[in-house]
Amino acid sequence: MNAEFEKLLKLNSDGLIxxxxxxxxxxxxxxxxxxxxxxxxxxLKTGRVCYWSRSRQSxxxxxxxxxxxxxxxxxxxxxxxxxxxxxxxxxxAACHTGRRNCFFYEATDKGVDVISEPIMSKEEMYGKK
Amino acid sequence: MNAEFEKLLKLNSDGLIxxxxxxxxxxxxxxxxxxxxxxxxxxLKTGRVCYWSRSRQSxxxxxxxxxxxxxxxxxxxxxxxxxxxxxxxxxxAACHTGRRNCFFYEATDKGVDVISEPIMSKEEMYGKK
Numbered sequence: 001m002n003a004e005f006e007k008l009l010k011l012n013s014d015g016l017i018x019x020x021x022x023x024x025x026x027x028x029x030x031x032x033x034x035x036x037x038x039x040x041x042x043x044l045k046t047g048r049v050c051y052w053s054r055s056r057q058s059x060x061x062x063x064x065x066x067x068x069x070x071x072x073x074x075x076x077x078x079x080x081x082x083x084x085x086x087x088x089x090x091x092x093a094a095c096h097t098g099r100r101n102c103f104f105y106e107a108t109d110k111g112v113d114v115i116s117e118p119i120m121s122k123e124e125m126y127g128k129k
Numbered sequence: 130m131n132a133e134f135e136k137l138l139k140l141n142s143d144g145l146i147x148x149x150x151x152x153x154x155x156x157x158x159x160x161x162x163x164x165x166x167x168x169x170x171x172x173l174k175t176g177r178v179c180y181w182s183r184s185r186q187s188x189x190x191x192x193x194x195x196x197x198x199x200x201x202x203x204x205x206x207x208x209x210x211x212x213x214x215x216x217x218x219x220x221x222a223a224c225h226t227g228r229r230n231c232f233f234y235e236a237t238d239k240g241v242d243v244i245s246e247p248i249m250s251k252e253e254m255y256g257k258k
Contacts, residue, residue, distance in 0.1 A: 001238070002238065002239060002240050002241070004240050004241045005236045005240070005241050008234060008236075008241060018147055018161065020149055020158060020161065022156075022158060026156070027151075027155070027156025027157070028156070029149060029151060029158070029214055031207070032147065032149065032207065032212040041238075044236070044237060044238040045238060074235055075235070075236050075237070076232040076233070076234060076235050076236070076244075077232070077234040077236055077241075078160070078161065078231035078232050078233075078234070079224050079225065079226050079228075079231045079233065079234075080231075081234075083161040083231070083232075085158055085232040095208050096208065097208050099208075102207035102208045102209075102212075103205040103206070103207050103212075103214040104205070104207075104208065105137060105205060105206040105207070105208075105210075106203055106204070106205050107134045107137075107173070107204050107205070107206055108173060108204070109130070109131065109170075109173040109174060110131060111131055111133050111134070112131070112133045112134050112137060112206075115205075
């Protein structure tokens with residue numbers, strides 16, 4: 001990571017920063033996940049998005065098991081340096097449920113609706129197990 | 130907050146959840162901030178976006194000092210219940226720097242560029258102090 005970027009970047013007490021993934025051409029918000037310094041470096045170097053998995057405590061190369069990888073178009077940082085925006089080209093489904101994006105619950109003060117359906121089955125994403 | 134939404138919602142150990150604000154028609158990502166239960170309830174009730182300010186430890190009614198408020202169009206929750214997406218209609222500039230959105234640093238492995246300029250002056254946003 002170059003010094004200018006490192007100076008702007010503000011990681012939280014766990015060394016992490018939230019990263020929003022947006023489909024670069026349609027503007028669809030695909031998902032939100034976390035990155036650490038190592039995953040940011042790898043993403044910038046390889047052009048494939050790599051997150052940090054908080055549950056597995058390891059690097060999470062998006063698509064390494066599902067094939068649904070994210071090709072990086074642009075990486076942006078916000079005014080406070082504490083949120084990343086990834087403009088990506090998403091292969092297949094971004095969500096582990098097989099939906100194109102993760103934001104499929106729409107809430108009002110009256111209730112919650114599911115507003116999209118899977119575009120891929122679990123078998124297609126993770127193989128028959 | 131209705132019971133169905135409350136069951137899906139996963140707040141962090143501080144009782145907070147990250148919320149992405151996206152301009153509803155253009156798809157532009159404006160900012161990312163944090164909400165707590167009270168600010169979510171207020172947002173759903175009033176139709177004006179209210180965050181939780183971690184620095185001030187108080188409700189932050191977006192636009193209450195700058196006039197740059199956010200009218201709520203839709204509130205969505207992701208698959209894990211731990212990130213909110215707000216589709217909004219943004220008045221003026223979302224960023225405290227006077228820029229339309231907060232993500233104006235573009236980073237590569239070589240350096241960082243500033244890719245947008247303010248659309249409003251500090252005086253226009255916060256009055257002459």
